[in-house]
Amino acid sequence: MPDTIPNAQLTAWREAKYSTRADMAEAINHTPTAIANGLVCDEERLRRWERGEVRWPHPPYRKALQELTGRTAEQLGFIPPAKQKERSRSRTGIMSPAPTEVEPDRVDAAELARTAEIVRLTQWVTASDTNEEAIARLARSTTSLAKSHTRVPAKRLLREVVQLHRRTQELLEGGRHRPRHTRELLRIDSDLLAHAAVIFGDVDLDAVAEEYAAAALMLAQEAGASESFAWYAQAKTARWQNRFIEAADLARQGFEASAPSPMKTQLAWYEANAAVLLGDKTRAREAVDRAERSAEATHDTPSDLSVWSFxxxxxxxxxxxxxxxxxxxxxxxxxxxxxxxxxxxxxxxxxxxxxxxxxxxxxxxxxxxxxxxxxxxxxxxxxxxxxxxxxxxxxxxxxxxxxxxxxxxxxxxxxxxxxxxxxxxxxxxxxxxxxxxxx
Missing domain, CATH: 1.25.40 (Serine Threonine Protein Phosphatase 5, Tetratricopeptide repeat)
Incomplete structure (x- = not known):
């Protein structure tokens, strides 16, 4: 096998711009040519280039390198096949095949197809019409509204909660989001819908409260998020419509679906209250026992107070x-x-x-x-x-x-x-x- 000659020019350029080969490889993958052709450059490929194991990369890689560096492959220290032959003749007088990364007439089409599939998948996962900060702002606003529940008149607060829900829903329906962004938006909107349901009940709009609470549960389940707020909103609405057995059952379902938290404790108390209103004192006492055991594991502090506090x-x-x-x-x-x-x-x-x-x-x-x-x-x-x-x-x-x-x-x-x-x-x-x- 022909001797390899380290590519000092490429190494020098990379060390001046990037701290690691991995960083430069990532930059190459984001060039227009790399994206268009489904190229996947990694640290090992760069190592082979720098060690001279590959003297002349394939055309798409050469173009991607030029887009990144502003230099031709030759200016980066790579040697075209013609010059490799000249060097070989001058040394031995015998033409020997020049090592290349992959011989152009033997490219594995199946491998390239698999590479393109991975690139498309990566692009789909990372494509998003929103960003982390936009979602974080929605989450902060949702939390602030929940904390305002005990201090702001209900009808005034309801306007804010409904408006934020509509903004979140428009973002969900009108954009293309990363899967985790979609899950987070679904969770946020579930919390907003549950909060709105609680307030609609507080202002004697139980039918609307019921619709919002049901939607909140559906979104929480779709997001794989906590369902406790939605179950609470449903149980509260049923209780104030005098559907006591349904309220008790909804509260119990929420209790079973919830991780240890103040809301889990409140759901147990809600079951107890609905059961005693129904006249089922035995079930009420059992629910109180569950509530007291749940309370031993969790508690609220003054700074935690919100619509969801207990x-x-x-x-x-x-x-x-x-x-x-x-x-x-x-x-x-x-x-x-x-x-x-x-x-x-x-x-x-x-x-x-x-x-x-x-x-x-x-x-x-x-x-x-x-x-x-x-x-x-x-x-x-x-x-x-x-x-x-x-x-x-x-x-x-x-x-x-x-x-x-x-x-x-x-x-x-x-x-x-x-x-x-x-x-x-x-x-x-x-x-x-x-x-x-x-x-």
């Missing part, structure tokens, strides 16, 4: 509700004290959660025959911003209003006064908002 005071609300409906009025009031203690210690207040605790505590006092205690809780509630008077609050109050109309409180001026205060409170929380963007 802090102590929200757990207290579920505990209060279940205890009250099982006749444990002392346990219900203890649960309310647990929430009030957390707020007194500096835990951020969620107005809607706080309002629900006030109503639940008022009902517990009423069931004990303590009408003055009910009046005290209702007086605190009257200061709540109308924008925070969600349906989940006004429906609790409607239940209290019904109880106050019972025979036990007939002829009580205080009961009449409380019923009027409830009517006035709920009237200020009308959900018909001309500024709210329709879904």
């Amino acid at each position: 802090p102590t005071e929200r757990q207290a609300l579920f505990s209060l509700s279940v205890a009250m409906r099982t006749g444990d009025l002392d346990g219900a009031l203890q649960a309310a004290e647990m929430a009030d203690s957390a707020w007194a210690a500096g835990t951020p207040i969620s107005p809607a959660n706080w309002a629900q605790i006030r109503v639940g505590t008022g009902v517990a006092h009423l069931l004990r025959g303590d009408l003055e205690g009910t009046a005290e809780e209702l007086t605190k509630l009257l200061t709540l911003d109308p924008g925070m008077r969600l349906t989940t609050v006004t429906r609790y109050l409607a239940d209290l209003h019904r109880r106050l109309a019972g025979p036990r409180f007939q002829g009580s001026p205080l009961a009449v006064q409380l019923r009027q205060q409830i009517r006035d409170f709920n009237a200020a929380a009308l959900t018909d908002d001309p500024d709210m963007e329709s879904p």
